[in-house]
Amino acid sequence: MARNESLFREVNERIKQVNQHFQTDEEADFICECGDDDCTQPVGLTLDEYEGVRRRSTLFAVVPGHVEADVERVVEQTERFVVVEKTDPEAAAIAAADDPRA
Numbered sequence: 377m378a379r380n381e382s383l384f385r386e387v388n389e390r391i392k393q394v395n396q397h398f399q400t401d402e403e404a405d406f407i408c409e410c411g412d413d414d415c416t417q418p419v420g421l422t423l424d425e426y427e428g429v430r431r432r433s434t435l436f437a438v439v440p441g442h443v444e445a446d447v448e449r450v451v452e453q454t455e456r457f458v459v460v461e462k463t464d465p466e467a468a469a470i471a472a473a474d475d476p477r478a
């Protein structure tokens with residue numbers, strides 16, 4: 377499950393880079409970073425909000441309702457997205473090891 381989240385995190389890093397060129401304060405459509413392999417739902421975050429999620433390698437942005445309560449906890453909840461933190465030690469270790477910014 378954590379592998380999938382890391383994959384979408386890398387996709388979202390590209391999305392962020394593209395949107396950065398437009399210097400916009402509006403939301404960009406990132407991809408939900410939940411653990412469901414089949415989930416490619418858009419999740420709207422401003423670049424500032426996205427940066428807040430990426431500050432820690434164990435944080436992921438998901439669509440509301442896509443929280444896996446047994447391995448992560450909700451850090452922040454808005455109408456558009458939920459920020460979750462990996463609490464499962466194994467998932468957190470993988471998330472940190474695959475961090476594209478590390």
Ligand SMILES: [Zn+2]
Nearest residue numbers: 408410415442
């Ligand atoms: Zn999802």
